[in-house]
Amino acid sequence: MIQIAMPVVLAMLAIAFTTAIQRIARTDATWPRRAPFLGGGLPETHAWQRFHVRYYPMALLFIAFEMEMMFMYPWAVVYVETGVKALAEMGMFLGILSIGILYGWREGVFRWQ
Amino acid sequence: MSWLSTLAHDAEIAVFAAVGQHGLGLTETLGRQRGVRLVSSPRHARVLLVAGEVESAQARALERLHAQIPPPRGTVWWQAPRLFERGETVIGDDPGEAIRRAAGADDPEQRPDVPPHPWRGMGPHGQGGHGMMGGNPYGRPMAMTADDIRDGLTLDAYSARFGPFLPALPPGLVLDLTMQGDVIVSAAAASPPYPQGPEGDAPTLCAARMLRLMGIGPRAAHARGALMALPKGSGMRRRLAAWLRGETVTESPAPPPNALPGREWAEAVLWLASFPPSRLRAVCPEEAA
Numbered sequence: 417m418i419q420i421a422m423p424v425v426l427a428m429l430a431i432a433f434t435t436a437i438q439r440i441a442r443t444d445a446t447w448p449r450r451a452p453f454l455g456g457g458l459p460e461t462h463a464w465q466r467f468h469v470r471y472y473p474m475a476l477l478f479i480a481f482e483m484e485m486m487f488m489y490p491w492a493v494v495y496v497e498t499g500v501k502a503l504a505e506m507g508m509f510l511g512i513l514s515i516g517i518l519y520g521w522r523e524g525v526f527r528w529q
Numbered sequence: 530m531s532w533l534s535t536l537a538h539d540a541e542i543a544v545f546a547a548v549g550q551h552g553l554g555l556t557e558t559l560g561r562q563r564g565v566r567l568v569s570s571p572r573h574a575r576v577l578l579v580a581g582e583v584e585s586a587q588a589r590a591l592e593r594l595h596a597q598i599p600p601p602r603g604t605v606w607w608q609a610p611r612l613f614e615r616g617e618t619v620i621g622d623d624p625g626e627a628i629r630r631a632a633g634a635d636d637p638e639q640r641p642d643v644p645p646h647p648w649r650g651m652g653p654h655g656q657g658g659h660g661m662m663g664g665n666p667y668g669r670p671m672a673m674t675a676d677d678i679r680d681g682l683t684l685d686a687y688s689a690r691f692g693p694f695l696p697a698l699p700p701g702l703v704l705d706l707t708m709q710g711d712v713i714v715s716a717a718a719a720s721p722p723y724p725q726g727p728e729g730d731a732p733t734l735c736a737a738r739m740l741r742l743m744g745i746g747p748r749a750a751h752a753r754g755a756l757m758a759l760p761k762g763s764g765m766r767r768r769l770a771a772w773l774r775g776e777t778v779t780e781s782p783a784p785p786p787n788a789l790p791g792r793e794w795a796e797a798v799l800w801l802a803s804f805p806p807s808r809l810r811a812v813c814p815e816e817a818a
Contacts, residue, residue, distance in 0.1 A: 446596065448596035449596060451593070453570050454690060455698065456594055456692065456694045457692055458690060461670055461688050465671075465686075
């Protein structure tokens with residue numbers, strides 16, 4: 417019994433959900449009201465477009481600093497017993513990350529606005 | 530009258546002001562009137578107020594604004610000849626009564642309920658087109674990539690006509706802008722701002738308009754932070770400071786087609802507002818595109 421009832425109930429729920437979404441999403445706005453408000457003007461191109469997310473370099477900078485800290489904690493634990501080798505490894509690691517920070521600097525992520 | 534309609538009657542009336550010639554001073558006095566609230570988009574308005582004469586070339590733009598106000602809506606022509614047969618005309622200095630009457634009106638549609646640009650496909654029924662974009666949906670091309678003027682990334686450019694009744698721009702100014710994100714890539718002035726007379730250049734009104742764009746209340750205007758909120762360079766801080774001191778600004782801007790590209794939208798709007806309307810009008814070409 418339940419093997420028949422469950423799919424039926426699920427199907428009915430799906431239909432109810434679809435109908436509800438259709439009712440909610442339906443608009444009675446006229447065509448002029450659906451146009452974007454540009455003070456009386458009209459757009460010449462569609463609004464669907466790609467543009468640059470300008471916080472992207474800032475996100476890169478965050479990752480650069482965050483990675484640094486993430487590896488420096490465990491490094492600090494083993495630093496005393498490993499010695500100069502650990503220092504050299506961390507130096508190389510920080511050197512590589514600094515390139516990222518310098519790149520971010522060039523892209524202007526330090527100019528706070 | 531039910532208690533609900535009594536309450537509704539006492540509510541503030543949301544008015545969208547389409548400012549015409551010599552209408553800027555008129556509209557500023559309206560903001561102080563009780564029971565009337567100026568809104569910055571027709572979507573939130575109940576009444577379309579045309580303050581000052583609008584030339585018939587802009588009638589279509591005005592009709593679009595009227596059609597963008599959700600029904601029920603009313604229209605008031607304040608010291609302006611009617612460009613379409615809706616609403617009533619007010620000759621005097623106080624449109625308060627007419628606005629209240631218009632708030633009870635229900636204008637019929639002014640624009641036909643058809644797409645502004647009909648679909649133009651390649652097929653016999655207007656369907657289909659070339660490539661991924663599928664032709665020109667609703668008669669407008671999809672935004673296509675162009676070089677970004679900041680860093681050369683090829684990103685989509687959006688072209689549109691802004692104005693003449695966009696509250697962020699000086700009234701009457703029509704700009705054909707191409708933008709990438711919020712940066713203006715190219716600009717052309719299709720029509721200059723309307724003449725506003727000497728009252729349009731009054732320091733208090735100019736300062737009030739600029740502060741409103743910045744979202745700063747009049748009481749906070751004299752705080753140091755108000756000027757710091759403006760971008761450095763291009764003299765915006767100097768001009769707003771002069772207006773706040775009550776001095777008239779006599780600087781002339783560079784023509785918008787030269788000065789706007791490279792600026793962000795918010796900065797461009799403030800830059801335009803930082804010049805007296807008469808000076809801005811003087812540098813914009815007279816002929817309409």
